[in-house]
Structures are given as structure tokens and as C-alpha cells.
Amino acid sequence: DVKVTQSSRYLVKRTGEKVFLECVQDMDHENMFWYRQDPGLGLRLIYFSYDVKMKEKGDIPEGYSVSREKKERFSLILESASTNQTSMYLCASMPGQLNTEAFFGQGTRLTVV
Amino acid sequence: AQTVTQSQPEMSVQEAETVTLSCTYDTSESDYYLFWYKQPPSRQMILVIRQEAYKQQNATENRFSVNFQKAAKSFSLKISDSQLGDAAMYFCAYRPTVSGGGADGLTFGKGTHLIIQP
Numbered sequence: 001d002v003k004v005t006q007s008s009r010y011l012v013k014r015t016g017e018k019v020f021l022e023c024v025q026d027m028d029h030e031n032m033f034w035y036r037q038d039p040g041l042g043l044r045l046i047y048f049s050y051d052v053k054m055k056e057k058g059d060i061p062e063g064y065s066v067s068r069e070k071k072e073r074f075s076l077i078l079e080s081a082s083t084n085q086t087s088m089y090l091c092a093s094m095p096g097q098l099n100t101e102a103f104f105g106q107g108t109r110l111t112v113v
Numbered sequence: 114a115q116t117v118t119q120s121q122p123e124m125s126v127q128e129a130e131t132v133t134l135s136c137t138y139d140t141s142e143s144d145y146y147l148f149w150y151k152q153p154p155s156r157q158m159i160l161v162i163r164q165e166a167y168k169q170q171n172a173t174e175n176r177f178s179v180n181f182q183k184a185a186k187s188f189s190l191k192i193s194d195s196q197l198g199d200a201a202m203y204f205c206a207y208r209p210t211v212s213g214g215g216a217d218g219l220t221f222g223k224g225t226h227l228i229i230q231p
Contacts, residue, residue: 033218040122042204042223058218090158092218101148102208102219104158 003027006091006105013112019078021108023091029103030096032074036060037088037107046089049074081112115140117207119222126195127230133180134190134225136205142166146208147181147188148219153201161203164188192227200229 007022025032031050035043045058047066055066063085067075074093078085088109092102116139126132138147149161164172164181171179176193192199206219 031218035218035221040223042119043219043221045218045220048218088156092158094218101146101160101163102158102206107156 004091004093004103004105006089006108008108009106011108011110013078013081013110015082015112017078017081017112019081019110019112021076021078021089021091021110023074023076023093023105024072025074025093025103026072027093027095027103028071029093030071031094032068033058033092033094033102034064034066034074034076035090035092037090043090046076083112086110086112115142115207115209115220117205117220117222119203119205119225121225122223123226123228125228125230126192128195128197130195131191131193132195132227134192134203134205134227136188136190136222138186138188138205138207138220140186140207140209142209144210146210147179148206148208149177149179149188149190150204150206150221151199151201152204152224153198158204162190195229197229197231200227202226 004025033048034046037043049055049068065077091105094102118137145166147164151159151161162174178191180189202224204224205222
């Protein structure tokens with residue numbers, strides 16, 4: 001059974017802290033993604049990676065960075081957390097084949113105070 | 114850039130009735146994939162159904178079916194015999210076909226909150 005695991009379901013951080021959100025997939029997928037989900041806005045793509053050490057900006061990359069040192073792990077980094085980054089963060093992975101869907105983690109609800 | 118529009122922020126249906134969720138999209142591509150995802154209160158995104166643009170036949174998965182109108186760029190989801198467990202956020206998503214390096218993720222609509230009335 002496919003599995004995408006996010007390290008935390010809930011996280012509370014202070015403004016200005018450096019925050020790491022971790023995502024691990026066990027399906028040997030090439031592509032991994034970080035989305036942000038806000039009410040009324042749907043899911044918006046922050047960053048994605050199609051290979052180890054490769055990364056591409058999505059639609060809303062400002063204030064975020066990512067790291068992919070190993071194929072199975074994709075980390076989202078908030079360099080200096082701000083209150084407007086309070087949100088739900090979803091990690092997803094997809095294989096390289098075109099006719100497949102994305103598989104999602106269970107989400108991390110981040111609150112920045 | 115591709116866009117996906119779900120014009121119904123919220124829908125309500127009686128248990129056992131049929132409901133249709135709307136989705137339109139904008140793309141200049143001729144080949145792509147469309148998806149409906151369900152997100153229950155547990156927050157886990159679950160694939161409901163998938164449609165490949167080059168296939169004219171509408172996809173069906175048990176009580177879930179789609180009405181795919183490629184020329185109109187419309188991709189609606191019909192849920193028959195609604196059940197309490199169908200209550201969730203439903204997201205329509207688009208994925209382009211790609212070749213070579215780089216991989217575009219899914220582009221999502223803003224979602225429709227489906228309420229099932231017992």
C-alpha cells in the first residue's frame with residue numbers, strides 16, 4: 001500500500017522561528033510536491049521536485065525553501081515563520097508515469113503565533 | 114497557465130439522492146488528465162476518479178461517474194445514492210502530460226464542500 005508520511009499532524013511555532021516540515025514516501029516516486037491549503041483558496045503549489053537535489057518553484061514560493069537530498073524525502077523550510085504562513089500543508093508524490101494520480105500525506109496544520 | 118474552477122463552494126443533498134459537482138478548466142493542451150479528489154474531515158486526500166482526455170468514454174467508479182465534455186472543458190462529478198460517508202470537500206484537479214525533465218503538479222480548484230442530509 002502506498003504511503004506518504006508527514007512528520008507532524010499539528011505544529012505550533014513562534015514568529016521568526018525556522019520551521020522544517022518533513023515528508024517521506026515509500027513508493028520510489030520521482031516527483032514530490034508541497035501544497036498549501038487555505039479555506040476558499042483550495043490547494044496551491046509551493047514547490048516541487050522531480051529528482052534528487054532538483055527543485056522548481058510553484059505558484060507561491062515566497063517565504064519557503066525546500067530540500068531533497070534523498071529520493072524518498074522532501075522537506076519544506078520556512079526560513080523565518082510569519083503568522084501569514086499559518087495554514088495546512090500537504091505533501092504529495094507522483095511516479096514519473098503520466099497516467100497516475102498524486103498520493104498525499106495526511107497534512108500538517110501549522111500555527112505560527 | 115492552467116486554471117480549474119469549481120463554482121459551487123457548498124452543496125447539500127439528501128441521503129440516497131444524486132448530486133452533481135461542477136468543474137471547468139482552462140488549458141491550451143490537447144492531452145491531459147483530470148481527477149476528482151475527496152478530502153474528508155480526517156484531511157486525507159483520496160482519489161475518487163480519474164479521466165484521461167484522449168478517452169471519450171466517461172470514467173465510472175461504482176456510485177461515482179463523470180461527465181467529461183472536452184470541447185466545453187467541463188468535468189463534472191455525479192454521485193449516485195449519496196451516503197453519509199460521502200460528506201467531504203471535493204477537489205477537481207488537472208494534470209498536464211509532460212515529456213522529459215520537469216513535472217508539473219496537479220492544479221486544483223478551490224473545492225466544493227458536500228453536505229449529506231440524513
